[in-house]
Amino acid sequence: MARRKVIWHIGPADPGTEFLATALQAARPELAEHGVAVPSGAWHEIEDQIWAHKGVSLLSTPGIARADQAKVALRLAGLRDLEVHLVLLVRDLPTQVYSAWQAGLQQGSTTSLTRYADRLLDPVRSHWQAEEFWVGHDLDRILPLWTRAFHADRVHVVAAPRDADGLWSALTSFAGVTDVARPEGYVPPALAADLDAERVLDITTRWAKLVADRGFDAHGSLITASAEAVVPSGAEQWEALAELLAATTGEVERLRAEVARLRAENADLDRKRRKHKRRLAELTAGD
Known part of the structure; x- marks a missing residue:
């Protein structure tokens, strides 16, 4: 009998890796051919699907790092x-x-990148934007919280590539799948913020030491990955923001269409409800 095995991407809560969940759902038929299931739905439904599948189940929920x-x-x-x-798929810290x-801009933030970076790298981390970021990105918090009952060889910390295809391959390889291509879909441009190199080195060195001390399965150097990030030019940043705006506009249009569809369904259900109510009233009056 095949052993139930769960490969679960739990973080960090990097918006640049959120596409993996959608990509896994899109690739479900191909992954199923390799014996890999991709559970979906509410958490209790995901648990049921995992237990029902006698094989590998693959999840990507980086937001759970928070x-x-x-919980x-x-x-x-x-x-x-x-x-x-x-x-844990850990892209370099500047990225x-x-x-x-960039995700904050989508949600209406007007904070400049420079000010945002300064707030995040402040050692005190007193600003709410710093608190919000580090609760989902700081391996010093995430790893001890999640791994108390885990053998070290079942915790995989990957100094992940910045590009979408590299992230996809890094995740699916843990499920033993190497020949399923990443489905098409929008992925935010992988650009890097201009951060204080000494602060980045300090943070990522602590992360690397924690991973080494605990004996986790490490893939690549967290320190090297952060040090090699290349800050984009102004033109690249504007191009990325234009892509982001286009993607956001497209999502707004999709949501508008979805709202219109749901309103039409609700109106139809309301008509049926009124019809049944009138019919019930007629039957009651006839009695």
């Missing part, structure tokens, strides 16, 4: 007695910062 201790315990409780592998700033 979870507190209670982590709740999520892991339903997977007890399974072979669970946690995967993560730029990606988070």
Whole structure:
């Protein structure tokens, strides 16, 4: 009997890796041919699908890196007695910062990239933007919280590439899949913020030491990945923002169409409800 195995991408909460969840769903038929299931739905439905599949299940939920201790315990409780592998795809820190700033623009932020980076790298981390960023990106917080009950060889920390294809290959390889191409879809440009090199070195050195001390399965150097980030030119940044605006506009149009569809469905259901109500009233009056 095949052993149930879960490959779970839990973070960091890098917006530049959020596309992986959608890509996995799009590639479900191809992955199924390799015996890999991609659960979806509410968490209890995901748990049911994992237990129903006698093989490898592959998840990508990087936003879960923000979870507190209670939520982590709740999520892991339903997977007890399974072979669970946690995967962290850690892009270089300047790229993560730029990606988070870019995501903030989509949500209406007007903070400049320079000011945003300064707030994040302030050692005190007192600004709310710093608190929000580090709760989902700081390996010093995420790893101890998630790995208390895990063998070190089931925690995989990857100094991940910046590009979408590289991220896709890095994740799917843990499920033993190497020949399923990444489905087409919008991926935010992978650009880097101009960060203080000494602060980046200090942070990522702590991360690397934690990974080494705990004996986790490390792939690549977290320190080297951060040091080699190349800050984009002004023209590249403007091009990226234009792409972001186009993607955001497209998403708004999609949501408008979805709202219109749901309104039409609600109106139809409301007509049927009124019709049934009138019919019930007629039947009651006839009695």
